[in-house]
Amino acid sequence: MKHNLLFFLFLTIPLLHGCSASQEVDSEVQELQSALEKSLKENLLDTWYPKAVDWEAGGYFSDFTFDFELKxxxxxxxxxxxxxxxxxxxxxxxxxxxxxxxxxxxxxxxxxxxxxxxxxxxxxxxxxxxxxxxxxxxxxxxxxxxxxxxxxxxxxxxxxxxxxxxxxxxxxxxxxxxxxxxxxxxxxxxxxxxxxxxxxxxxKTDTPSTxxxxxxxxxxxxxxxxxxxxxxxxxxxxxLKERLEEMLLLVRDTITHDKGYLVLFFESDWTPVSFQDADRATILAHKHLDHVSFGHDVETGFLLIESAHALGWGDDKKTISQAKKMIDHALGYGWDSEVGGFFDEGYYFEEGVPEIIKDSKNWWAQAEGMNALLVLSTYFPEDEKDYYGKFRQQWDYIQNYLIDHEYGDWYPGGLDKQPEMKTADKGHIWKANYHQFRAMAHSIKVLADLQK
Missing domain, CATH: 1.50.10.10 (Glycosyltransferase)
Known part of the structure; x- marks a missing residue:
């Protein structure tokens, strides 16, 4: 990974003196790293564990209230x-x-x-x-x-x-x-x-279309x-190596649409399931099967790069290019430029620009988006999209609208769009802490590498 972000940061900070600019950059990155470390440990992990461990019956408890009590x-x-x-x-x-x-x-x-x-x-x-x-x-x-x-x-x-x-x-x-x-x-x-x-x-032929x-x-x-x-x-x-490579190529070259987003469902021969030629009511009735999921797109951009490195491909140009295309598509059409955050769903009703059909911001997509933006900034530090600046904005958004600073963990959705999420359950079988933990821990590692 090309960690040349510090050079980019020099360009964005008014140059008073070379030494003081460098110190300011180091200080900023270190402060971000410290903030993420504190939130990961104290707000996330210490909230969940050991409370979530079911010592009596085995495994882990699933269901927690908004104030993190067992349901x-x-x-x-x-x-x-x-x-x-x-x-x-x-x-x-x-x-x-x-x-x-x-x-x-x-x-x-x-x-x-x-x-x-x-x-x-x-x-x-x-x-x-x-x-x-x-x-x-x-x-x-x-x-x-x-x-x-x-x-x-x-x-x-x-x-x-x-x-x-x-x-x-x-x-x-x-x-x-x-x-x-x-x-x-x-x-x-x-x-x-x-x-x-x-x-x-x-x-089967009688399987409901939805x-x-x-x-x-x-x-x-x-x-x-x-x-x-x-x-x-x-x-x-x-x-295993053969199957890992198979899945990387399949996700990168088949499952990802030419426009830069993931097609959601397929026939067994990888023919896409699409309702794009149907009327608007039919499309919306089947949107579970066919829409743009910006959160999955930014998450996949990171996973592709991670898998290429595991295979020993290093900074494979085609894989990085596809990851960039996916994250750029999400930034171009699913990003809230005012306060930050990725919207949940969009749809290409016409060929031009996808329409946002669900403007909420679920917790896991924001975590994955933060990580993906920081990773991409290390490859493209001078890109006009300013991935590092958007990473900072995304982290601010998460702190302001997703992290529960009173009871711990993250709300299921951003309070800017869903204020009712403040009293929604913090834990259930589809919500734990893996997305938050992985994104924050990896971001901490990237920030630490940048300081080296």
Missing amino acids: NSPQEKMIVTQSRHLWSNSKAAMLYPDEEHFISAAEHGFQFLKEKMWDKEIGGFFQLVDRAGNPLLEKSPLKTAYGNSFGIYALAAYFGATGDSAGLDLAIKAFHWLEANSHDPVHKGYFQHLDQQGNPVER SDLGYKDQNSSIHLLEAFTELYHVWKDPL
Whole structure:
């Protein structure tokens, strides 16, 4: 990564004296790093842990109120959330080795994945279990590539933090289960929906048009890319490398539209699912399947660069160019230039400019956007879009509208657009802390590298 951002910062600061300008730049970057470190540790991690660890039943609690109290709910546990908590505790254990509760929480979470969420008879992770770990097959009858991707992601991080070979063994087992059941040897990529036996679910003619059942999709694809990257760091397997490269090329060259945004759903042969030729009412009725998701676009820009580096491609020009194109598209059409933040959804009703169809700003997209902007600034420090300036604006936005400075963690959505989110639940099976943690920790690392 080309860390020439400091040179760019020199150009943007009035030059009083060379030495004083350099000191001002160093001071600014250090202050940003310190602010992120303080928020990551005190506001995010210390709010969640150890409170979220379910020492009695195993794994982690899912549901928390706005003021971060445990909800009086069934506390069902989904593989995605449980894996994200395991990943967070594993990474936190490496960042803060003197705080033993992180490693203990990681070991605890691993046991729940291994003993309760992994299907010991057939393989693959159950999608949803009750608090004690009993599969809720009537409520969630399918296994998914998306859920299994996060299991692999967390287990690889757990092995990296602990050296526990049982964690790596289970990650490898999950990878091979996906290979045998979910991987498409003809058209490449992975089938998202699988029955409990591991058979891909075919889309039938009577499937509702608004359902995503039986489609391939961008979301499971980008997180398989992320999971394989994490696993490849600790397991240099030739087949894994082949699948990692396959997913990178698929996401970069097929799933990403020529305009620079991710197509959301596909037929098995990667024909896009599109309603663009339909009337406006039909388009909006099917927008779950077909819209521009600016948050996924900026997140994917970062994931592509990360995966290319894991493969040893270094600063691959085509990959970086595509990442830039995606982030530029989000900045051009989904960025709030007044206060910062990326809007949730847009749609190309016509060929020209996408219309914003949902102007809220969910928490995870803002975290991913902050990280992506900072990463891109290190490659293009002199770009007129001023990625570093927008990174700073995004961090200000997050502090002003997303971080709960009273009760901890982040609101589910920016208060500038959704003030009611101030009293919304802080935790549920689709909201934990992985996006915030990953984005902030990586931004801290980039800022530290810049100071070197």
